[in-house]
Amino acid sequence: MGISRQAFEDQALALLGSLSRVARRLTANPADAEDLVAETVARAWRALDSLKTEVAFRAWIFSILHNTFVSELRRADARPRLVSVECDEAEEEEVQFSIFEQMHQPFLLWFSNPEQAFLDKLLREDLERALASLPEHHRVVVVLSDLEELTYGEIAEALGIPVGTVRSRLARARGALQKILWQQAREYGLDAVAPASREGSDGGTDAPRQAAAGAIVPKEKGLIP
Amino acid sequence: MTKHEIECEQALRQVFEYIDHVLDDTERAAMEHHLHTCQSCYSRVEFEGRLKAKLGELKKYDADPTARERIKKLLESF
Numbered sequence: 258m259g260i261s262r263q264a265f266e267d268q269a270l271a272l273l274g275s276l277s278r279v280a281r282r283l284t285a286n287p288a289d290a291e292d293l294v295a296e297t298v299a300r301a302w303r304a305l306d307s308l309k310t311e312v313a314f315r316a317w318i319f320s321i322l323h324n325t326f327v328s329e330l331r332r333a334d335a336r337p338r339l340v341s342v343e344c345d346e347a348e349e350e351e352v353q354f355s356i357f358e359q360m361h362q363p364f365l366l367w368f369s370n371p372e373q374a375f376l377d378k379l380l381r382e383d384l385e386r387a388l389a390s391l392p393e394h395h396r397v398v399v400v401l402s403d404l405e406e407l408t409y410g411e412i413a414e415a416l417g418i419p420v421g422t423v424r425s426r427l428a429r430a431r432g433a434l435q436k437i438l439w440q441q442a443r444e445y446g447l448d449a450v451a452p453a454s455r456e457g458s459d460g461g462t463d464a465p466r467q468a469a470a471g472a473i474v475p476k477e478k479g480l481i482p
Numbered sequence: 483m484t485k486h487e488i489e490c491e492q493a494l495r496q497v498f499e500y501i502d503h504v505l506d507d508t509e510r511a512a513m514e515h516h517l518h519t520c521q522s523c524y525s526r527v528e529f530e531g532r533l534k535a536k537l538g539e540l541k542k543y544d545a546d547p548t549a550r551e552r553i554k555k556l557l558e559s560f
Contacts, residue, residue, distance in 0.1 A: 269553065273549070273553060277549060298553055357530070361525060384536060406538070
């Protein structure tokens, strides 16, 4: 056994919030997420011999969480809400979408900074919706990297892929996320939602639904083609 | 151009690795030198860094894990 029972309990409880957040974003369902975390902890306990050192605990238990999620998906893949976790890196877009490249206007810097204005108007709801829209293999790398702050090495270990694949998949995932955010902006930005209704609501939990619906509204003339 | 200088094309390839802190010391120094001299690449890094930070803030709003008591009981059963 790599670590003591007490160390296992301490580590598992310390990571419970992180495991729960990832599970919620994988399953998109609080009850399924809770079951996934419980099953992960149970499997981790049974597989404790495979843990080499306590330092590797985080990547190790996330690998069990991800494997458990994937095996549950495959077992229940007839359920329509479940999406495929398979991906073919070669078939994905080589040129990554970039909001910055869409918006940056170097000759207008003295006048405005549209890409920064875009970020200023981005609400939590916009990001959650875009994140939820990503395919699972993209969502999981963004969540592990940008929310849970795992290193590339830990993500590689957790997902069972090489570090180079983490690097390229994360870049594609961020491009895909930005493409969704851009599409949301175009979709909602064309409908008039008063910018004043959004002021001070960045990151808030109680933003009016209609404000959230128009959350990304780069309304300055000419901002959206 | 010295061996430690890079141009926009390489800087743009390394933006994510820069904000993820995975460049080695030499690569990081070359990147930062370029960012001091290139407004466009600096703005790109600033944009990607802010977007990453906004994603990181999502976790602040997640509810406490409802499974804590269930997991504690599970651990006690081992």
